[in-house]
Amino acid sequence: MSAELSRRAGHYAAAVAESLLEAGLPVTGIQSCGPWHDADGEYLDVEAGISFTQAFQDRHGGGDCGLHWTGTSGWCLYTASQQDRYLSGDRWSGAGLLPGPRLVADFVDAFRLDPAGAGSSDQPSHRREGQDFSLLLDALAPYLPAQPCLFEDPQIRFADLHRHAYDNRVRRALISSASDPLTHLSLRQGELAALLHLLEYAESSNPSALTRQLAADLTARADRQTRTPETVRPPRPGR
Template identity: 80%
Template sequence: MSAELSRRAGHYAVAVAECLLETDLPVTGIQSCGPWRDTDGAYLDVEAAISFTQAFQDQHGGGDCGLHWAATSGWCLYTADKEDRYLSGVRWPGSGLLPEPRLIAAFVDAFRLDPAKSGSSEQPSYRQEGQDFPMLLDSLAPYLPGQPCLFEEPQIRFADLHRRAYENRVRRALVSRAADPLTHLYLRQGELTALLHLLEYAESSNPSALNRLLAADLGARAGRPPEAAETHKGALQEANHRRQTP
């Protein structure tokens, strides 16, 4: 039962992570575990967690910062002090043991705007530790994948969602708009080369035409005079005009 509880809690975390990714939050991973005992022998219940990029953590104290779900108290968003890494703040949305994923996404948005006014610092209690595991299994069942043969494990399901979310972000960013401002970013040759290496690595680990085309475009424009950027922008505008002209 412990393994199945961990798996179902993981799929619930994936459902929440999906809503966070849809709002362009920088989610990096999910974790879950069934009932277990820590090094001191203390009994711990079912848990799950969602992690964010270091840049997100730096915006909120510089230490660890993430979402944690306990099968006794529901979700909380915790922050840790940059210096000693001890928890410096925990906020609870107070929306029940298994709130809808979109409610957690809204809670994180509220936290980013005003941490002190989002949720509560009081930890709620919705379930007694170590009790009613069959009921908890049933409550988590709606979050199991519709195609279990493809996404039996939560980590595999999350990896697929994560990949598709970032492909969509890249695609949206690359859609040409006539009103897009032309930016001037000066890079050393080594910095550009490092960026191209990262895109090449991304393509090798996740083959994508977007990675390949973006790398080719950046490489082709490298070292060209500033006027070339205006020419490039003009060509994009003309192409867009021709697509819209019957």
């Protein structure tokens, strides 16, 4: 029961993460666990979570910031201070125990605009801890993958969603760039080399024609920029 609750909660988190990625948010991972006991022996219910990039966290307090779902209270967006890393604020969505993924994305958008005004600081109670697990399993069932043989593990499902989301972002950016004005960004040669190394790593870990083409384009531009007059061959006579 605990393992299945963790799996289904993970798939629910993956569905919410997909909606966040579609909204352009920098999601980095999902987590889930079944009912468990902490170090003090206190019983805790099923939980799930969604993490964001450090840049996102830095914009919201500079400490720790993420989405947390509990099987008793629903979703909250927590923040922690940079100094002590202890939780300094929880905002509960108040949209029920299992709100639709789009509602959770709207809650995060509201938090980004007005952290103190999004949701509520009062933790709701939608279900008694440790009770009615069979009902919770049924409630989570709609978020199971349509192709369970491919995405039995929520982490595999999220990895696929994550890759497709960023492929789409890169594709849209490159398609629109043909008519974009040129941007003059000063980079040190070492910084450009580091960027190309990261693109090479991205291609090796996630083979993509887009990554390969972008790396080739930046490399060609870098080669042109680093040529000196002495290294450029003069035109042949008569041309």
